[in-house]
Amino acid sequence: MTETSSPPALKRIPSSNNPNNNLEPVKDRRRRRSSSIISHVEPETLEEENDQQMLPNMNASWVDQRGAWAVHIVIIMLLKGFFKLLPGITNEWSWTLTNTTYVIGSYVMFHLVKGTPFDFNGGAYDNLTMWEQINDGMLYTPSRKFLILVPIVLFLVSTHYSRYDLQLFLLNFSLTTFVAVVPKLPLTHRLRITIPFLTGPAQIK
């Protein structure tokens, strides 16, 4: 973290005698892979922050719109309707499937995919998930509050309208807690967990 606050380092004099100097870049803008299993994404340098603010981040800005909020409700209702129509599905299972689909879908969208599909910011967002890009990284904003309340309310509503046995209750509860709520907590903001042989390098390029 000290590196990020230090001024851009220049390469030493080319004719200096240390042969290893050769491989020191002028300024290393790559994000190094952390060797520890749990690590935090380093805070942005001034330059990165500059690039992030340069143009509006269209990958994340739409999340603030009220229409985008309403879509969550609509999607959940459509999912419930769809699973209800499947033959041989009990009420409990259709709620469970609705909850599972929503929770896993939002996890992929908000916490798994990194970067932006647009190349406006010189790659300044490449290492951040969409959840981390929302509202320029501010916590406790209205969008975040809404997005964290949706899975909680969905779970409560589903327990209200169905009679889960213990297994289904535990399944729904742990999905909501560990896939939807915990990744959105301020505690886990910009946290990266590396599982050997399963997760790729904790950096994009």
Add this chain to the structure above:
Amino acid sequence: MQPPAVLPKSIVVPDFILRTSSYLWYYCQNAVNAVPGSHYVVDYVKRSHQHDPYRTVVEIFLIIYGIVYFLRKPRKQGFQAGPKLSNKEVEALLDEWQPEPLAQDSSKVEWRTQKIPVALTSCSNTYLDIERVDEAEAVKDVLNCSSNNFLQISSETSVKEVAKNAIHRYGVGSCGPAGFYGNLDVHTILEYDLARYFNTENAVLYGQDFCVAASVVSAFTKRGDVIVADDRCSVSLQNAFQLSRSTVYYYDHNDMDSLEELLQQLQERELQDKLPALPRKFIVTEGLFHNLGDIPPLPKLVELKRKYKFRLLVDETFSLGVLGATGRGITEHFGLDRQSSVDLTIGSLGTALGSSGGFALGDNVMSLHQRIGSHAYTFSASLPSFTVTVGSEVLRRLEEDNTAVKKLRQLANQMHQFFRDDQELRNVIEVTSNNDSSVLHLRLTDDLRFEKFQYTEDSLFEDINAMHSKYLTDKHIEYYELEEKFLQQIVDFALKEYGVLISRNTFVLKHETLPITPSLKVCCGAKMSDQDLFRACNSVKMAILSVVNGKSQ
């Protein structure tokens, strides 16, 4: 009183706990019932309770967390509020604060602006009238050895006629970006002409040549991409590297062993890293170095870029129109095919071609990408029509006959021969430029520089670096300034005594991030006669010797 049925009988619950909790429960129920609308809540809790208090507890935790989260105020992660200051303390802090001056003191650098010659007649002619310091110094019929219009084709009357016709027909310019009504037919024609003349698939025109590198490089690279560049690149490329946000490695100037070693190490590191995606990789060099005038060993560069799977970008601002039998640049100089050997070429219409603006040559895919992804192309105004038609006309003439290029080469060779072979100058100056370069780069020998100003190129670079790491924008280095003034004396002497206009190589220390050395530039033009050139060389030699030996004050 009996314990609730959910608890097993074996657990003995003391009687007073049951009693107090029953009372509590009773009064709680009463209190809840007193709240209007509470029966909905009670109903909800009853239905989801499902005779399982543990579930209800779990759900209550979730609800409480939701409420707590909902009530927090927005803040940034890791944000810590500063100490609360009273008004008095704020006032005191404000009083203590000493603002830096808005503009830097210019007295130390004023001499530079005063020494800038102002041309009173066309500055691409061989002879011109100039003045300096607001008409205080006016000199007539000066031999022009500081023009970058090397071929001087555009100064011919017939070419000027072409420019005039273009103005009559199109006006002076659309002032719009290329994609926003900025491009006329002549722009597209010039792009075709450039691509045909330099044998590439396509060309992209830019409004200003200094910005081409910055725009093209950053259109193709971003964070995580790799650039391997020569460590004597001009400031235009240095800006480009910074703006591209990619990781930059420098190899020793024109040293192919150093480059190969670097590429080898980078390849090994890449294999180790197992990155999720391959970065884009560029080797960047100049066709004819802006600050030194020498040329890179292109065949070896092409071999290395193929071996290590890099792309090659060459800034040919000073070599197009100068190098090669027909002025087709460094690829022709080494007998290579541009399309297959150099991936991207950056060129200028403002140097040998004698017009204005810049361009990037490359294949169709790369050109198409620039038309939507390169900032200077998409956002900057396109060139005025007359500069574009002049560019096309100059290319047409070059295609028809290459005498101007031949003449320029002959003059350049003679000029370099003169300074290289001179015995008197041997201990004083060093020629860094290539014999074919139309700009002769002279610098004091290392010994003389150390004797007079007590510094070396390395120590200057260390000092600039030290200032750079302190974020100083006002980089004033006394001994560097002294040498610049010393070189300016040579320029002044040649101008006043012999009527020959040469120039210092200009550096902006604020932007330089690579080693530099002050130097003098003597340019030749294809319209110069052999006598003119001989006079210029002799004058520069006399000026150097006079100033170095302290005759002029």
